[in-house]
């Protein structure tokens with residue numbers, strides 16, 4: 502099962518921490534969408550989309566990848582980190598896009614991530630130390646269980 506994960510992790514690299522832990526134990530290709538916004542993933546079976554949450558949604562670069570270069574009909578899964586309470590509804594717009602492309606949804610994982618956006622910076626940030634070891638482990642378990 503050839504797997505790639507296309508990701509956007511620019512705030513503190515929080516989401517990338519989950520991906521590095523997954524890639525440490527699994528054969529998976531990580532693709533930074535800011536460096537390669539239009540990779541050809543036609544030869545992959547499963548495609549993960551991973552992002553920090555910005556304004557209650559995934560990064561617009563991930564949305565653009567899903568709308569455009571993501572090949573139709575692939576198996577997909579989502580990973581993310583957020584400063585607020587993790588809710589899977591942050592992925593709802595992304596899910597609509599992948600459903601509309603006939604992709605088979607395998608599951609999603611989201612946990613907290615260090616957040617110093619705007620006023621949170623003044624108070625030392627939210628979710629300091631996150632994702633923590635337990636959250637990273639849970640992400641790896643999520644991936645292993647796909």
Ligand SMILES: Cc1cc2nc3c(=O)[nH]c(=O)nc-3n(C[C@H](O)[C@H](O)[C@H](O)COP(=O)(O)O)c2cc1C
Nearest residue numbers: 511512513514515516553554556557583584585614
């Ligand atoms: C511009 C901006 C907007 C954000 N908006 C939200 C939001 O709407 N909801 C939320 O829970 N977290 C929000 N966050 C916090 C990030 O989702 C969180 O820090 C995440 O772990 C960042 O992931 P990254 O380090 O992989 O980019 C925001 C952060 C930034 C910088």
